[in-house]
């Protein structure tokens with residue numbers, strides 16, 4: 384197991400290239416299984432979650448070759464013959480549950496373990512299962528596995544309303560429907576960029592999907608999908624994380640390159656209110672700071688609202704703001720495992736139900752802290768980078784799930800982060 388030793392504070396200056404999105408790449412990989420010929424996907428980040436999902440896919444007999452130099456993934460599903468996603472792999476990563484939709488679509492049957500992933504309280508999959516049942520798929524649960532089957536080659540489909548809107552369920556249902564459901568309508572479908580990109584890839588493969596980017600998706604069965612060349616999008620959460628990293632330091636000048644600013648939704652609107660200089664030019668985003676930042680309260684919402692995957696980083700940023708602010712998570716009510724760890728660094732914050740109140744600015748001082756999930760981990764790195772003296776971040780394997788080359792990217796702009804064995 385690795386840990387980070389971080390020396391702070393250091394000014395941040397220079398540029399950081401943004402990697403491909405983890406949360407967009409995983410559904411695209413699942414979509415590749417639906418093709419009757421090989422697909423390749425560009426801009427795939429070298430991350431633990433991608434390696435894990437490659438292995439989940441390989442279990443089916445699909446050939447997966449990851450050209451890591453080129454960040455290009457080649458997926459050939461022509462020999463896919465085993466319709467299972469086992470617990471040993473699925474427990475490592477929640478997105479492996481997309482195999483349910485992918486295998487229903489591809490084979491009309493699937494045996495997929497109930498998921499794992501970052502742990503922060505209940506993360507149900509009831510909507511995925513109810514949605515498949517509404518489509519006409521038989522769903523049974525045995526010993527931690529979902530068994531899915533269909534009587535004939537296709538199902539009638541019908542209509543299903545997601546309440547609440549769910550990214551994961553929307554993706555799974557799309558994957559299951561495109562080759563199997565005569566006509567299936569998803570209401571209150573997620574509109575997150577990850578969902579839109581998946582629909583675009585499936586359309587290019589030959590799928591019939593209407594309403595892309597809206598909350599009503601109408602899917603009509605096609606007989607086959609072709610493998611294609613497709614490009615993933617830049618990671619909007621990585622982009623937001625590094626914008627926050629820059630804003631945390633009083634004298635930063637950071638340019639993020641290769642971003643997709645239009646995927647950031649309302650995040651720039653909140654970011655602007657901090658009072659830092661912030662400029663978007665094509666795919667570059669420049670953040671310059673000169674002094675303190677304003678306390679800005681946020682609430683997570685579905686896209687284009689403030690993303691739940693950035694709330695931990697924002698609360699960390701608020702420890703440096705000139706006053707009191709709150710961070711409320713309306714998507715996941717219990718995603719605050721970073722709070723006790725930030726307190727150990729000297730932050731003044733407290734949780735009440737799904738809201739954190741942060742009193743800033745506080746002077747943080749280096750110490751040992753422990754990563755507990757992906758976004759909590761990166762928040763501890765951000766905090767340690769402004770803390771006085773040496774910090775030790777334990778269990779950074781969480782970070783390796785979702786941030787490509789994190790320490791290299793940050794060290795290149797002036798941070799002092801060393802990876803060593805724990």
Ligand SMILES: CC(=O)N[C@H]1[C@@H](OP(=O)(O)OP(=O)(O)OC[C@H]2O[C@@H](n3ccc(=O)[nH]c3=O)[C@H](O)[C@@H]2O)O[C@H](CO)[C@@H](O)[C@@H]1O
Nearest residue numbers: 406507508509510511547548549550551552685691714715
């Ligand atoms: C809407 C949202 O911000 N989704 C985020 C969520 O996706 P993820 O796919 O994990 O979560 P969902 O979008 O499915 O969940 C949204 C809400 O729906 C509820 N729910 C979900 C599925 C279900 O079967 N039953 C149910 O009740 C969840 O408890 C949650 O309150 O976490 C990912 C990883 O951190 C993020 O990248 C996604 O952007």
Ligand SMILES: C=C(OP(=O)(O)O)C(=O)O
Nearest residue numbers: 476477478500501692757
């Ligand atoms: C927690 C995340 O991923 P997962 O849903 O796979 O746990 C994340 O991307 O922040």
